[in-house]
Amino acid sequence: MATLEGKLGIVFGVANKRSIAWAIAQAWHAAGARLAFTYQGERLKSNVEELAGAFGADTLILPCDVTRDEEIAAVFQSVGSTFGRLDLMLHSVAFAPKEALEGRFVDTTREAFRVAHDVSAYSLVALARAAAPLMSGGGSIVAMSYYGAEKVVPHYNVMGVAKAALEASTRYLASDLGTQKIRVNCISAGPVNTLAARGIAGFSDMLRHYEAHAPLKRNVLPEELGATGVFLASEGAAAITGQVLYVDCGYQIMGM
Ligand code: 0WE
Secondary structure (H helix, E strand, O other), X not given: OOOOOOOEXXXXXXXXXXXXXXXXHHHHHHOOOEEEEEEOOHHHHHHHHHHHHHHOOOOEEEEOOOOOHHHHHHHHHHHHHHHOOOOEEEEOOOOOOHHHHOOOHHHOOHHHHHHHHHHHHHHHHHHHHHHHHHOEOEEEEEEEEOHHHOOOOOOOHHHHHHHHHHHHHHHHHHHHHHHHOEEEEEEEEOOOOOOOOOOOOOXXXXXXXXXXXXXXXXXXXXXXXXXXXXXXXXXXXXXXXXXXXXXXXXXHHOOO
């Protein structure tokens, strides 16, 4: 495995042990990175403290609602004074109101559209802008996407449009930040049974559909997303920026 020895990173989006953010954080940590974590709301504070606390009692754990500029500023203030520098950032944050992920896309309200884009896409721009001044030796920013950004997946609806904005933002950020040796990429993951997927009608049918149709005839494992996260953070990916990497057992290449 590539080494991230001496690298300093921040992880947005751990909710519990099943989170993709946690899988990538564990892989970054195992490769030698020192990490800071943020949590969204008091509800998730103890989960993140219990998980990230395993990396040492001095692990930096900070609250961050990514829709609040002052909370983002406070996070990078703390990271700056504790780490002095930053090399890695993981964005694994998304939200659309539940009603928007049911029924027809055409019925998406202005408010659901705004919230989905604010939390799931604009947040990458705001976090990248705040992280960049700390990435004095260059850096790697990784964001999580999904196939619904490019093709219609039933009920993914406004989240698909927000992921399309996230992927386009990745390209514009990669262009702006390339001169500072900061790379920005997306991992487009196949479906994973996380808190975000729980309660989505038909999710287990979707897992079976991927098993039947993906070239590898199975679903992606969280540790495989971790390994891709390590690759994108490593020197092996030094010439890769602005890309969407499909980690989906090949599902995305199929036409039928
Ligand atoms: O990006 C996602 C899910 C993100 C998500 C999940 C929820 C559930 C709870 C965003 N907002 C909410 N809001 C809630 O209230 N995925 C890639 C997983 C996912 O979600 C789907 C999928 C897949 C796959 C929703 C409908 C159809 C497919």
